[in-house]
Amino acid sequence: xxxxxxxxxxxxxxxxxxxxxxxxxxxxxxxxxxxxxxxxxxxxxxxxxxxxxxxxxxxxxxxxxxxxxxxxxxxxxxxxxxxxxxxxxxxxxxxxxxxxxxxxxxxxxxxxxxxxxxxxxxxxxxxxxxxxxxxxxxxxxxxxxxxxxxxxxxxxxxxxxxxxxxxxxxxxxxxxxxxxxxxxxxxxxxxxxxxxxxxxxxxxxxxxxxxxxxxxxxxxxxxxxxxxxxxxxxxxxxxxxxxxxxxxxxxxxxxxxxxxxxxxxxxxxxxxxxxxxxxxxxxxxxxxxxxxxxxx
Numbered sequence: 001x002x003x004x005x006x007x008x009x010x011x012x013x014x015x016x017x018x019x020x021x022x023x024x025x026x027x028x029x030x031x032x033x034x035x036x037x038x039x040x041x042x043x044x045x046x047x048x049x050x051x052x053x054x055x056x057x058x059x060x061x062x063x064x065x066x067x068x069x070x071x072x073x074x075x076x077x078x079x080x081x082x083x084x085x086x087x088x089x090x091x092x093x094x095x096x097x098x099x100x101x102x103x104x105x106x107x108x109x110x111x112x113x114x115x116x117x118x119x120x121x122x123x124x125x126x127x128x129x130x131x132x133x134x135x136x137x138x139x140x141x142x143x144x145x146x147x148x149x150x151x152x153x154x155x156x157x158x159x160x161x162x163x164x165x166x167x168x169x170x171x172x173x174x175x176x177x178x179x180x181x182x183x184x185x186x187x188x189x190x191x192x193x194x195x196x197x198x199x200x201x202x203x204x205x206x207x208x209x210x211x212x213x214x215x216x217x218x219x220x221x222x223x224x225x226x227x228x229x230x231x232x233x234x235x236x237x238x239x240x241x242x243x244x245x246x247x248x249x250x251x252x253x254x255x256x257x258x259x260x261x262x263x264x265x266x267x268x269x270x271x272x273x274x275x276x277x278x279x280x281x282x283x284x285x286x287x288x289x290x291x292x293x294x295x296x
Contacts, residue, residue: 003070016092050120051167062128066118120166
């Protein structure tokens, strides 16, 4: 089965992303992305898949995966029940690592770790325990502190001699073949044209499917309806603009593809539990408090 493309959202004022999620969750499916990923399981147990590797996971399962390596973790959670925080995820672009390696000779000590990650790397419970406070801190860190923590984490993983390769040497990710799958072309098109008028029948026609077949396929591969998926990406993009620009709310609304401010406000409230103006003011107060606590 071809893996689905995951669109990794990195804020414009950040170079990588760190976040936590529960279970069930929209990314829990057989998927890939061009970013490196570090994942730490903090709750539940179950079965995980990395390339052609199949294994059992439990809390303390810490894995580093290279770009385009398909993966999935399926928790043993009874139907109808959910877990608030199953794991912590860090995703960073390959270009970020290449730039650091080209700038800092000291970065060479991390190069073998990244090279091996193309097969997926499982670390010991002891390394996972040492990594957990760093990853917990990254969830809240801002500014240069985030970079320092990421480098500390990579140094910890690189220095350990307890890592185990997961996928077999014969398994080679083929992102071009993955992208030949119609739904992955659709997801890439949505991400690249988020501010445009995106309608389900138009995209169904793009991949040669009937609207009903496209709707079923989209929900099967993303776990969400087309409208919910697009709205989530648009609200995420709006948050970035509200945080990092002085654009009026109306301009932000139009830039991310909403055609009226009432619908934008309603969707923003649904996803962020506060209106856009309050969200912007909240982040301005946070930034001011951070500057006061850490003067130049």
